[in-house]
Amino acid sequence: MKKNRLWMLAGLIAIAGAITVLAAGGLSDNMVFFLTPTELQARTPDVYGSQIRLGGQVKPSSVDWDAESAELQFVIMEEGVEITVESTGAPPAMFGDGMGVVVEGVYHDDGVFRSTNVMVKHSNEYEPPHDEADASETYKSLMDNDS
């Protein structure tokens, strides 16, 4: 009976150890850093190839969206530092010049950030916008359609 319990204990410790190793390894492989363009540039070349979230503003008139091939290219800037971002897929609604955005992806040594996910930053507070254009005006031409 003693021997049995010893084996049992060893088994339990092995399971606990396996979970710990799994968690520690998983964490170090899946940490995603939030960086601004300035921080990103300061950390080259260490950051090449690792998963990063980059936050900044869309540089006015840098957006190049091709609806046919679904290729999106634009420049994120902050304090004069500019990073070119490429991604596939339509930009989120409200994406546009001057918007605050967060892109998730990998920065490559050719100086291009390849993004898998483009998110528009928005505040959690749902204050009514005061000088926003009225949506029913913006999409008036669509409303005249048959539906």
Add this chain to the structure above:
Amino acid sequence: MLSTLGYASAVGALLGAAIMTIAGFRAGLSRGGDEFTATIARRAAYFAFFAMTAGMLAMEVALLTHDFSVDYVARVGSIETPTYYTAISLWSSLDGSILFWGWILAGYGALFAFTRRREWNGPEARTRAPDGRIAAGLRMTPVVTAVIGTVGLFFFGLLVGPSNPFGLIDPAPANGPGPNPLLQNHPLMGLHPPMLYFGFVGMTVPFAFAIAGLLIGNVEARWLRDARRWTIGAWAFLTMGIIGGGWWSYEVLGWGGAWAWDPVENASFLPWLTATAFLHSAMVQERRGMLKTWNLTLMISTFLLVLFGTFLTRSGIIDSVHAFADGPIGPIFFGYIAFVLIVSMVLIGWRANRLHAPGQIEAAASRESAFIVNNLLLVGFTFTVLLGTLFPLIVEAVRGDRISVGAPYFDMVATPIGLALLFLMGIGPALPWRRASGEKIKKAFLVATGIGVAAGVAAFLLGIRQFYPIVTIAAAAFVMTTIVEEFAKGVRARRRIAGRSVGGALVDLFTRNGRRYGGYVVHVGVVVIALAISVSWTWKFEREGTLRDGQRMAIGDYEIEFVDVWATQEAQRVVIGSTVNAYRNGRPLGEMRPRMNIYPSNPQPIATPAVKSSLTSDLYLTLMAFDEAEGSHATIRAIVNPGIVWLWIGGLIMGLGSLISIWPRGVGRSRSAGEALLADTAAAVTSTGPATESEAADEPEPAGVGT
């Protein structure tokens, strides 16, 4: 008027909680305890519930009549919001959610007191302990009521003080902004939040049992069984709340998935894990008297994790779709969590001498050791999810770097742990208590192992090459076989003993030993969910395209054809949508209309995907972009999600199994203390019986054990 009534109700509930606490502790712990004080505690619980109901109704009336002089209504209401969303906006913001929480808490307190109102009719009422206190069997109820009262003091206190939803605004605004757009975008919003709240708040009852047991100095199987039953009820709500939340996320958030390991999703999952661990480990204590401290720890941790989750959502320290705005309530919650933690630890330390377990594990191959491994895995799971959730906060505090831990981390740790738990689900129930002979193990697992391996091989031959799906399919087949064997064994026994038909025997299993066979039904639900996750995760694929007049896009078996882009003005929002015709294998499925909703209170449009579900797969369309001027083209993301409906179906099966498990037998007849004692003795007798007693289905169940 409504504001005054509401506030007075909250004050009334606070008063009720104070009386519950004082009278309950006095009745159960001091020498002055008697039926009178116990009755006062019980009636105070009814009163608190009555007061909270009045308060909640006052808020509902204020919301529905758009009484913008009430602070909360002015913040979440608007005249344009449809009535349904107005009614459920009770839980769309911080203060209202605390009100709803408080109402449920008072409801649990009253229900607990009500179910035990006849205890004083039994023979124990006439006896007293040597130290002058009331009989041991009667102490638990008033003390549990008192502990629920102390939790009430905190939550009702929040309503009276820092989180008062009934404040007045003068002059009253003419209209409000309406609820957060995400929360008024889909009718499912009426479903999962209340389920989660019923689950979260319900964990107060087992916590109160644990604290009461420690205070009284009595940690025994007799009340543990009741605590477990309350836990199953709350756990079933929590389960369906989590799955329902996944469904909401799938139908509303537009990214095509149900679970993103968002911090708040994790916060609901953590107490679910520890409660699940408790549901299993409690049985070890019932049968073998072991794991007393462990069970207390699990009951208390579950409640602490509920508080922690509430803290995360309401403190503003994390960013999430679910986060409420910052408020003064964060530090208060944090203080309360620390208080509960310290009090619990002191109590466990103080009672350490009474928590010594008489039993021992006798063999590695036994039901109890399977439960211990199950608990280790569940607690390990809790630990890894907690670590991943809090790690960004820790790193930011220590190194100043802002990081996030991505979903891949959680997937990577959750998959092997989840699979190990799945396998164990087939092993545990088929093993006898105490020890299993080699012969017995062979008999129990030969067929199941064969079918499991065969299923894995079949999956491979059918062309599945990924490791995890093959293992999941094999494990699912293994577990389902052991469950079917358990049912078959039970049915055979009932046929032999009672001469029932197969159908009648099945009904017998559920009505006579629902606790056990309901548990197996829950396990079937888990298997269904495991398969659904595995299949939808592995074979999900998507395609995005910009479509013009009549253009078609193929996605797997499906095809969509662009019709038009349109916009309509609704009372509370502008809706822009694209109509497409969907086909599957050339067969028309009808129109689908993925949309974007634009609410005046928020510049960000809220996408509403269009979903065509079937038992084999879903077609899921999200409108990504559209031609604003003429509506001549739209960019649509199409996702094919195989088998995802089984996720929701599995959740329903789990809920159904839980219901069978806790369904009261002999409705209308509450078990007196004397009967409970008899049942205890019966359980004690069987648990010292021979190793074969896990096959209790072969014998008539002792009366009352199944509750």
